[in-house]
Amino acid sequence: EVQLVESGGGLVQPGRSLRLSCAASGFTFDDYAMHWVRQAPGKGLEWVSGISWNSGSIGYADSVKGRFTISRDNAKNSLYLQMNSLRAEDMALYYCAKAELSGDYFDYWGQGTLVTVSS
Amino acid sequence: DIVMTQSPDSLAVSLGERATINCKSSQSVLYSSNNKNYLAWYQQKPGQPPKLLIYWASTRESGVPDRFSGSGSGTDFTLTISSLQAEDVAVYYCQQYYSTSMYTFGQGTKLEIK
Numbered sequence: 001e002v003q004l005v006e007s008g009g010g011l012v013q014p015g016r017s018l019r020l021s022c023a024a025s026g027f028t029f030d031d032y033a034m035h036w037v038r039q040a041p042g043k044g045l046e047w048v049s050g051i052s053w054n055s056g057s058i059g060y061a062d063s064v065k066g067r068f069t070i071s072r073d074n075a076k077n078s079l080y081l082q083m084n085s086l087r088a089e090d091m092a093l094y095y096c097a098k099a100e101l102s103g104d105y106f107d108y109w110g111q112g113t114l115v116t117v118s119s
Numbered sequence: 120d121i122v123m124t125q126s127p128d129s130l131a132v133s134l135g136e137r138a139t140i141n142c143k144s145s146q147s148v149l150y151s152s153n154n155k156n157y158l159a160w161y162q163q164k165p166g167q168p169p170k171l172l173i174y175w176a177s178t179r180e181s182g183v184p185d186r187f188s189g190s191g192s193g194t195d196f197t198l199t200i201s202s203l204q205a206e207d208v209a210v211y212y213c214q215q216y217y218s219t220s221m222y223t224f225g226q227g228t229k230l231e232i233k
Binding site: 035037044045046047050057059061062095100103104105106107108109110111112 | 120155157159161163168169170171174175180210212214216219220221222223224225226227
């Protein structure tokens with residue numbers, strides 16, 4: 001059974017940093033691209049960042065480019081999101097999502113980890 | 120960026136009736152080399168993560184009831200629930216994965232029981 005478990009969220013002051021993690025199991029992690037998608041309270045889904053199976057291709061939404069860094073450790077079956085210079089508008093539930101091999105639609109999602117940015 | 124626009128924003132349908140949600144992309148998501156539309160649909164129930172329903176615009180994900188169907192090509196797509204059940208109350212999102220530099224979702228359509 002595929003499982004994605006996010007962690008690392010919490011309350012952080014504007015301008016500070018936070019590192020999210022996603023522990024994956026139930027599939028061959030290093031075969032698949034992985035993504036972060038966020039959802040602000042009461043709002044819709046926003047793609048944040050994605051990384052290919054071998055970290056050779058990485059992308060970011062314009063809203064986080066230069067502030068967030070995605071990475072993965074295939075030996076640990078883990079995905080990460082380093083978030084720097086956090087802003088109030090970054091406050092959201094952050095989901096880890098697995099992409100399917102044939103196309104970047106997201107076939108499995110974690111339960112999410114909540115990031116609250118407030119002074 | 121490819122902008123995805125869903126209509127309506129909210130929808131109330133009687134149990135057993137048909138529900139139709141539309142999604143329009145600002146540019147075509149049909150890849151000519153393989154004739155595939157890079158369009159997916161997700162269902163999100165309150166307090167839950169999104170769930171994949173449809174990919175390649177019309178391919179139903181394993182385990183998804185056959186009352187859910189997707190159609191359309193190019194820039195115009197539709198998600199149809201043929202006979203609404205109580206458990207289908209949710210927010211539905213379309214997503215394009217044609218532009219791999221910027222994946223985008225529609226704003227969501229909230230589906231309720233009339």
